[in-house]
Amino acid sequence: MTRPAIWRSIAETLTGEITAGHYRPGDKLPTEAALSARFGVNRHTVRHALTVLAEAGSVHARRGAGVFVTATPTDYALSRRVRFHQNVLASGRTPSRQMLRQETRPADSGEAAALQLPTGALVHVVDGLSLADGTPLAMFRSVFPAARFPNLLEAMTRHSSVTAALAEAGLTDYTRAETRITAIAADALLALHLRLTQGAPLLRSVAVNVDASGQPIEFGTTWFAGDRVTLTVSPEGADAGETVDKLS
Template identity: 35%
Template sequence: MTGAGMAAEQVRHDGRDGPLWKQIEAALLQQVKDGRFKGNGRLPSEFDLAEEFGVNRHTARQAIAALVQRGLLFKRKGGGSYVVPEMLDYEIGERTRFSTNVAAQGREPAHTLIVVDERPAHGKAAETLNMAEGDLAVFISLIGEADDIPISVAETYLSAERFPGFGERYRENYSMTKALAHYGVTDYRRDVTRCTARMPSPEDVKHLKQSDSSPVLFVESVDIDLEGRPIVYHETRYAGERVQFVIRRGDL
């Protein structure tokens, strides 16, 4: 008997082991651990799962939704449910770049823009960028993705006075490096990175498509130009179950 068939037999329809969808969730989780979906990581369709477990599609859908909520499965654009790949190694160094980090893992980097605008700078952002409280800052918020899986939500601040029209430049190709080059900043490096664990906000749960009980890695970071002046302040939340940070000896 196949592993799938054995797992299906473990589902009791008399309710003694709890709701059917919870039993199917547990069975699918075991199949993931057993490597049933190795390869492209795609699960059978809801119709096929319903047939396999002898339930209706709504029940199968509930089980899948629960695993998505736990951050173990994800829905790919265009349809289908997939196992979340192994944790991504994200290198923290002097020249940390999101796209470079993701591509180095053999994954496809992408961004989903939430907002680009100008707003008053306060607190850490104003202090770090040597701005007065209330001075206008360029604000960029976006979701970072690897193979269509959200792994980070970033909020970025720059001085609107030093970089007038930066938002428009950024929208041209969604590249921080290329947008900064327009203002003569041909290179920049990471000055400081601070990382703490915290519980996700409702917005984090929404954008990262993860459980509200799974911690995120909250990272504050500052980029400086080659003259040592702070130019960018970031606050980024990473999905803690999908990303681990790597620091090489040369960056210690």
């Protein structure tokens, strides 16, 4: 009986481990040196196996960073009332939030203008990561008028959800008034948080959410990992002139 090529056996082994969840979408595989040591082969054989996985769409290489399990983009539908948890659950994945910063400070001129506040008025600032199945989809920064929502940060700590925290503060509905989109490259800090290489493509959205009377209640910036989210505009969102929505 002809023995299968060793590179094929390595590829099948790694495929089985990816399928079993040993390596999740977005995870980095061990280095070629580590895989060579594990399987007792040279790097050329390992490289051949990884090429087979890449051709199958199971992994992709990032120059200077390594080989990563391919993350299937999460469908993210856009509308005037789209919410992060709702969209990720609809895609069949588990949503979560990781809070990085919560503080109250004076608004800068851009924040004050967006929220229609006097320059220097106090605002709550929340930085965090939005994840699906543990993989970061985006990093966000949300800024809220502190006078209107004095206990918002405590609510954010309990809920890790903008929507739930605002509901506890008495605001049960809000809509998107404006969104501006810019394509940028990830700097070192964004790359670190989003588990990307520096220079990876991002979509940055800068948006304003308003209450039923049109009063701004949130000024948000979101940095989307370009290869992890498929953004789709619903008819409602298109009529509202929206192009993309913030993960909130």
